[in-house]
Amino acid sequence: MTLTQNxxxxxxxxxxxxxxxxxxxxxxPDYANYLLTKKxxxxxxxxxxxxxxxEVPLLKFFENMPEEQLMQLSVExxxxxxxxxxxxxxxxxxxxxxKRWIENQLPLVQSEDIVAQDISTVSFxxxxxxxxxxxxxxxxxxxxxxxxEEIDLFILTYEEKSYNTLFNIKQQKINENxxxxxxxxxxxxxxxxxLDIISFKEVYSTSKxxxxxxxxxxxxxxxxxxxxxxxxxxxxxxxxxxxxxNFSSATDGEIRSLEYRVKNKKNGYHWQRxxxxxxxxxxxGAPSQIIGITLDINKEKEASQKxxxxxxxxxxxxxxxxxxxxxxxxxxxxxxxxxQLLKIFEIDEAKDYLSFLQxxxxxxxxxxxxxxxxxxxxxxxxECEYRYKNKTEKIIWSxxxxxxxxxxxxxxxxxxxxxxxxxxxxQQLEHTVELHKQAQxxxxxxxxxxxxxxxxxxxxxxxYRIYGLEPQSEKIHFERFLSLVHPDDRGRRLDEIQNALxxxxxxxxVIRIVWDNGTIRVLQGKGEVITDEFNKPVxxxxxxxxxxxxxxxxxxxxxxxxELQRSNEELTSFNYIASHDLQEPLRKIKLxxxxxxxxxxxxxxxxxxEFLPRIITSANQMQKLLNDLLAFSRATSAEKIFEKTNLNTxxxxxxxxxxxxxxxKNVTISYTKLPDLNLISFQFQQLLENIIGNAIKYSKPGVxxxxxxxxxxxxxxxxxxxxxxxxxxxxxxxxSDNGIGFDQQYAQKIxxxxxxxxxxxxxxxxxxxxxxCKKIIQNHxxxxxxxxxxxxxxxxHIFTPLI
Amino acid sequence: MTTHxxxxxxxxxxxxxxxxxxxxxxxAASSVTVKTVSDGIELMNMLSNKLPDAIFLDLNMxxxxxxxxxxxxxNNRRYKNIPVxxxxxxxxxxxINSTFQAxxxxxxxxxxxxxxxxxxxxxxxTLKCEEYKPQPEKEKFVLKY
Numbered sequence: 014m015t016l017t018q019n020x021x022x023x024x025x026x027x028x029x030x031x032x033x034x035x036x037x038x039x040x041x042p043d044y045a046n047y048l049l050t051k052k053x054x055x056x057x058x059x060x061x062x063x064x065x066x067x068e069v070p071l072l073k074f075f076e077n078m079p080e081e082q083l084m085q086l087s088v089e090x091x092x093x094x095x096x097x098x099x100x101x102x103x104x105x106x107x108x109x110x111x112k113r114w115i116e117n118q119l120p121l122v123q124s125e126d127i128v129a130q131d132i133s134t135v136s137f138x139x140x141x142x143x144x145x146x147x148x149x150x151x152x153x154x155x156x157x158x159x160x161x162e163e164i165d166l167f168i169l170t171y172e173e174k175s176y177n178t179l180f181n182i183k184q185q186k187i188n189e190n191x192x193x194x195x196x197x198x199x200x201x202x203x204x205x206x207x208l209d210i211i212s213f214k215e216v217y218s219t220s221k222x223x224x225x226x227x228x229x230x231x232x233x234x235x236x237x238x239x240x241x242x243x244x245x246x247x248x249x250x251x252x253x254x255x256x257x258x259n260f261s262s263a264t265d266g267e268i269r270s271l272e273y274r275v276k277n278k279k280n281g282y283h284w285q286r287x288x289x290x291x292x293x294x295x296x297x298g299a300p301s302q303i304i305g306i307t308l309d310i311n312k313e314k315e316a317s318q319k320x321x322x323x324x325x326x327x328x329x330x331x332x333x334x335x336x337x338x339x340x341x342x343x344x345x346x347x348x349x350x351x352x353q354l355l356k357i358f359e360i361d362e363a364k365d366y367l368s369f370l371q372x373x374x375x376x377x378x379x380x381x382x383x384x385x386x387x388x389x390x391x392x393x394x395x396e397c398e399y400r401y402k403n404k405t406e407k408i409i410w411s412x413x414x415x416x417x418x419x420x421x422x423x424x425x426x427x428x429x430x431x432x433x434x435x436x437x438x439x440q441q442l443e444h445t446v447e448l449h450k451q452a453q454x455x456x457x458x459x460x461x462x463x464x465x466x467x468x469x470x471x472x473x474x475x476x477y478r479i480y481g482l483e484p485q486s487e488k489i490h491f492e493r494f495l496s497l498v499h500p501d502d503r504g505r506r507l508d509e510i511q512n513a514l515x516x517x518x519x520x521x522x523v524i525r526i527v528w529d530n531g532t533i534r535v536l537q538g539k540g541e542v543i544t545d546e547f548n549k550p551v552x553x554x555x556x557x558x559x560x561x562x563x564x565x566x567x568x569x570x571x572x573x574x575x576e577l578q579r580s581n582e583e584l585t586s587f588n589y590i591a592s593h594d595l596q597e598p599l600r601k602i603k604l605x606x607x608x609x610x611x612x613x614x615x616x617x618x619x620x621x622x623e624f625l626p627r628i629i630t631s632a633n634q635m636q637k638l639l640n641d642l643l644a645f646s647r648a649t650s651a652e653k654i655f656e657k658t659n660l661n662t663x664x665x666x667x668x669x670x671x672x673x674x675x676x677x678k679n680v681t682i683s684y685t686k687l688p689d690l691n692l693i694s695f696q697f698q699q700l701l702e703n704i705i706g707n708a709i710k711y712s713k714p715g716v717x718x719x720x721x722x723x724x725x726x727x728x729x730x731x732x733x734x735x736x737x738x739x740x741x742x743x744x745x746x747x748x749s750d751n752g753i754g755f756d757q758q759y760a761q762k763i764x765x766x767x768x769x770x771x772x773x774x775x776x777x778x779x780x781x782x783x784x785x786c787k788k789i790i791q792n793h794x795x796x797x798x799x800x801x802x803x804x805x806x807x808x809x810h811i812f813t814p815l816i
Numbered sequence: 817m818t819t820h821x822x823x824x825x826x827x828x829x830x831x832x833x834x835x836x837x838x839x840x841x842x843x844a845a846s847s848v849t850v851k852t853v854s855d856g857i858e859l860m861n862m863l864s865n866k867l868p869d870a871i872f873l874d875l876n877m878x879x880x881x882x883x884x885x886x887x888x889x890x891n892n893r894r895y896k897n898i899p900v901x902x903x904x905x906x907x908x909x910x911x912i913n914s915t916f917q918a919x920x921x922x923x924x925x926x927x928x929x930x931x932x933x934x935x936x937x938x939x940x941x942t943l944k945c946e947e948y949k950p951q952p953e954k955e956k957f958v959l960k961y
Contacts, residue, residue, distance in 0.1 A: 597905055600928050601832055607929035608836075636928075643908075695909075 036104040036170055040159045045098030047150050057084065057091045060142040069134040074122050107171050111178045124182060132175040136168050203308035207292050210257050211301050213238040225309060227278025246274035246282050260300050263291050272310065284314040328353065335431040343389065343422045357431050359403040374400035388415050389422045398432070408433045450474055462554040463491065470494055479536065479559050481528035499525035499533060514550045517542045535564040588646035595639055603632045641781035648696060648788040658694045660687035660746070664722070667701045674709050684722035690744055690813055696789045703782040704809050708750035710778065713804070719751045726815065736796040742815040743795065749808035755801035763799060822848040827859040827885065828874035828903065833926065837872070840930060844937040856880025860888060863895055875904040875911065883914065890919035899948055901940065916957050921948040923958045
């Protein structure tokens with residue numbers, strides 16, 4: 014509105030600028046004076062007459078005015094009008110009348126009622142009225158001409174200004190309308206649009222669409238007729254198109270609506286509902302454009318879908334729970350009920366109370382009625398369990414709440430549940446619980462459950478006994494539990510629990526507890542964290558057992574193990590030191606006796622000559638013994654480092670070590686290509702050295718020694734009684750000789766420490782060599798056996814496990 | 817080792833062994849002068865006076881054992897080039913390995929006869945310099961009769 018006024022101001026000032034004081038008339042004022050004084054009534058009448066003749070539209074507003082009054086009004090107007098001319102203030106008159114128009118001060122006429130025709134007809138009337146009386150005023154042709162020119166000028170100015178004003182007023186009206194539409198559009202929850210249903214192009218749409226769909230109007234326009242294919246959900250597309258084409262049959266004012274999904278640029282399809290009506294028709298009268306409003310009903314849809322789902326879930330839940338619900342109007346005795354209720358009662362439709370009561374067990378009827386009456390007349394709560402039989406016997410558990418209004422019971426809402434099965438289960442459960450209790454008492458396993466939010470701990474009877482308490486003698490909460498834990502274990506157990514609650518994973522635990530009488534017991538338990546749907550721990554449950562005795566036994570065992578290990582270590586170091594330190598004086602004995610033997614033998618007495626070699630032999634024997642002991646001790650204590658070892662290479666080394674005796678006794682060792690094994694190399698070499706050494710040592714005098722070595726893979730199950738593990742494969746290395754052999758009854762004994770089968774004088778053994786072999790093969794998790802026959806030879810079987 | 821004006825030190829706590837060693841040495845290589853000490857501390861003190869041409873080192877000694885002496889010698893810039901011959905009762909593999917690793921040049925187990933001792937000492941002094949310096953191969957580390 015302001016805009017319009019400004020514009021009008023601008024127009025006015027522009028006019029003044031173009032023709033300043035143009036309307037300063039020289040001849041008209043006098044003519045006007047003539048009309049005013051001489052022809053006032055005639056002039057007024059003439060004007061009215063002309064107005065009616067050419068049907069000035071404004072006149073219709075004065076139709077109901079009596080002629081006399083109209084005439085009087087007209088005369089007043091004429092006086093004012095002509096006076097302006099007399100005083101040569103015509104421009105002022107024009108402005109004033111326009112001002113009245115704009116500001117709506119015209120009698121009977123609203124400013125917006127004035128139309129263009131009013132302006133042209135009024136001009137025409139004024140011009141005609143002026144001219145009509147001119148011949149009466151003067152016959153001077155020239156004067157006449159001047160006056161006519163001045164009238165024309167007046168009319169021109171008047172029309173121009175009037176039209177400008179008219180346009181301004183119309184413009185203002187349009188702007189007001191636009192503003193209104195804009196406001197309406199912005200407040201509308203949807204988009205208003207006009208759609209050409211012949212070309213399927215959108216003609217108009219409110220700007221809200223972008224926030225609605227994410228697409229700008231430009232983008233929509235660019236899509237053209239493809240807009241539907243592009244934006245409407247494929248499943249709804251056909252329906253939408255059919256809906257649009259059906260508009261050809263629509264009548265004016267008929268509103269049609271449709272729900273379908275439209276793609277939102279940001280987040281997929283949204284449900285929307287459109288209301289559409291015919292907007293334009295073509296020449297033939299068929300609808301060509303429709304106007305519509307579309308609303309986003311996604312939330313509505315979701316809500317209704319959710320509601321549907323809820324209803325479904327509820328009914329499912331009721332079905333699963335065997336739960337039926339009812340609403341009983343206590344005034345009308347009518348009732349609403351769920352399907353499940355009918356199923357439970359095995360009836361097709363709701364019955365009145367008395368016929369329903371017929372199905373209730375006679376012994377329970379009075380109790381049921383009493384319960385209902387008590388609820389209605391009392392606190393409104395009803396609960397009853399009763400036997401019911403229609404087709405099958407059932408136990409029904411029913412609960413309800415009565416609604417009161419002004420102290421009067423209105424209705425009862427409630428549920429019924431078939432608890433027949435539950436009662437059976439409950440009985441079984443009670444039985445199971447009893448069994449469980451007995452089992453706990455027997456096994457001394459208790460179970461506990463800590464309800465974290467409520468800080469309440471449930472203990473089974475056995476738990477109380479474990480803690481030295483009378484079963485269920487007190488309520489346990491976390492602090493009470495902690496107070497029972499041994500002070501030294503409290504902090505650790507607290508940390509463990511906190512850790513369990515943080516990780517939702519409870520580890521097995523061992524704690525000491527203190528009974529009221531001071532007895533300390535050791536408990537071992539398992540726990541489990543129970544979480545809610547947000548993965549937040551709500552419960553910690555577990556089982557627990559008194560393991561004090563086992564604990565002490567274990568501790569003792571551990572202590573024994575430590576002692577054993579220590580004594581083993583001591584033994585080993587004793588072995589080592591003894592062997593080592595014994596070597597020293599022995600070496601001296603040998604050194605000195607050898608010195609005598611080498612330097613002064615000839616000077617010795619005969620006895621000394623006989624005894625000295627015996628001293629030397631004994632010393633040698635002892636040294637050998639000590640070396641073997643050392644080797645045995647090393648076989649026990651040395652680090653067990655397994656490495657891939659080639660048996661052929663190992664045998665070559667052994668052959669090298671035993672070179673002298675091999676040459677001396679004419680030994681042939683035959684073997685084929687042997688495999689690589691995972692062995693403690695130097696120990697296995699020692700083992701081979703001992704066995705081959707024995708084969709050479711215990712050979713038959715004068716017979717060339719033949720040693721055969723063979724190799725194969727065997728399965729453990731065939732050697733179980735020798736020490737094999739079933740399901741494991743072993744590598745078997747057999748070493749046989751043609752020596753003196755042994756009686757098979759000694760096959761085990763030869764591997765024992767210090768066991769000898771021969772006199773020292775015959776064969777120089779220490780009785781340690783094979784014990785070392787056994788030790789070594791034990792280090793390899795294998796085993797060694799021997800078969801022998803006197804005077805024929807011996808075979809040693811060495812088994813090493815294959816991975 | 818050349819024997820010309822050779823000065824060696826034997827560190828051994830066993831008096832018998834010291835006597836035997838000196839005697840055998842005088843017969844095996846007469847031009848070698850043998851000084852003896854009876855423990856590791858004495859040995860290290862003697863080293864600070866004058867450097868010998870070689871050290872024969874027993875391992876099992878009181879106060880400061882042979883292993884410690886070996887370690888000190890081989891980690892001292894002044895001493896580390898002196899050849900060290902381990903002279904021990906033990907022929908224990910671990911001991912052989914650890915002394916080899918610590919940089920000893922040769923290893924002799926004390927023989928049980930005077931003759932053998934003479935033989936082995938002779939053998940030591942006929943070795944060429946490059947056969948024991950800075951260290952022989954592992955197989956040639958232990959000297960046998």
